Amino acid sequence: MKKEILNGTRIPYELSVEELSKMLSSPIMKDFSLACEALSYKNDVTAYEAMKPFINDKDKYRRLYILKTIFHHPNAAELVDFLENAISSDDFLFVENGLIVIAEYKIKISDSVLLSVVTKHLPKLYTAIRSLTTLEICEENYTKLVALFTKAEQCSQKEFIGEVLAANYLPSKSKELFELFSCDKFAKIRLLAIKVAKKYGYNLSAFLSDMDGHVRNLAMKSLKSLSFLGSYIPKYRVDISDDLESAIIYNPNSEDHLYIEYDKADEFSPYMLSFSFQHVHLTDEESAKEWIDSILSEDVFSIEYFCGEDRRFGGQISAQELRNLSYDYLEQDTGYYGLTKLFQIVDHFKIRGWSRKNDFDGYFVEKDNTIQIDKIFKV
Known part of the structure; x- marks a missing residue:
């Protein structure tokens, strides 16, 4: 987000590149910081060139501020070495801010360097862990992400690593990820397991006795299906799909049959029913039964x-x-x-x-x- 104020002072975006370049040479750190912020929003290669020499400045705080701002310029994607050196530093300020830059601007660096740094500093990382979204999708990175997930001790870290795994390695790794998430100590991760199971059809019965109420409730909702139709509509022929997610109630009087779909992934209106020209979206089994009754009885x-x-x-x-x-x-x-x-x-x-x-x-x-x-x- 573009800042308007920095430490109580308005950022001088209106100044020219030449004027801002002079501010970079000021001995006052505040002037330098204001110039960096303003130059980073100048869509001009000369603004980037004015900032670039400071990646090697002797003053670590000037190098740090350049790190935080220069990558707003598209040209800065070439500064991979600078970024890799920053996150490989012994100074955690550079590590954390470098990882945040990678996450925010989707800068591509060496996967092995990134994974090594995140693994080393994992206990201290929060939003910076989002840098993992830049990893290539491959078997080697999958294995390393699983190891990182296992090592993580904070729920927020596991949750984000789990989301990266789910986003990049489904459906091919669905069974492995379901089992990995299912046995986790954090309820939020077990909820992630249920979401995987809902989509790929894995057994959820173990979650019905989970110690966490949110997990139990989601499992119960997820286990609902269209199985009730077989005994509920004995008067008419009913065909239900093997996955219990679609069904037809056949109309003996016409070709206008009643169709029912159940979408486990829809947490709000999973039932979709249609008859003739009409269709409705409903939230629960009882509402579905009532609507079916109203059609069959011609209410x-x-x-x-x-x-x-x-x-x-x-x-x-x-x-x-x-x-x-x-x-x-x-x-x-x-x-x-x-x-x-x-x-x-x-x-x-x-x-x-x-x-x-x-x-x-x-x-x-x-x-x-x-x-x-x-x-x-x-x-």
Whole structure:
């Protein structure tokens, strides 16, 4: 983030490169720091060239400030040696700030150097550990990251290393990572194991007795599936996929079957159900059952509006609303009442139910200066 103030003084971004270059030569450290900040935002190679000589300055604090600012220039990506020397230093100030630069600007340095430095200083690293995102994806780095994960003692460190592993080595290492995360002492890491298991289908039963309530709850939610449908809908043929994540309830009366999808990865609305023109997203099994019941019992019908052959919009309509159907009601229900007239946007609508006994196409016609509905029943 671009700073406006440094130690109580406004950063002089408006000054020219020449003026800021003179400030770099000031014996006052504050002037030097202000110049570095301003020059780092000058999209001019001369600004970069003005800063570059100070990577070898005798004053370590000037070298440190150059380290923290010069890499904002794209040209600074060439300073790999400077960056590697900084993080390999015995001075932890240079180590930490160098790693932060690598993480922030995604500077590519030697993987072996980076891993060696992070391993050496791991107990003291926090945000700087994000430098690991720059590693190449390969078997050797996978092995070293797992070793680093095992060595880490802080939950935040393990969490971030685990996220790097999950981002770069799934699905090929899904089983190994699931087992690695599952036995961790930190609940946040076991939650990561559940997320891997949800996506790749590993057994979650052991987590149901976990000592942490968050882990137990997520495991319980993740174990939910569409298995309830087999016994819940005995009247109709039901096909459920082997992974219990998709199903069809077959309609003996038409080709309008009821489709159900269960997405374990969706923590908010995992159930997606569709019938005819309509689909809904629901949060839990009970809501799914209620919606299925409303379709099968024809308490609810699907309604879709058309202009010619083109679908415009739709939703659902209750049996009670259907019994008292009028054009004025449809205008109010769709939100067009008092605004644009509904019949000017669409010319007809279709009602579809499970039994087909009440299915009809409704056309808007003008009679006696009013808009009425002509119904053409399908059965």
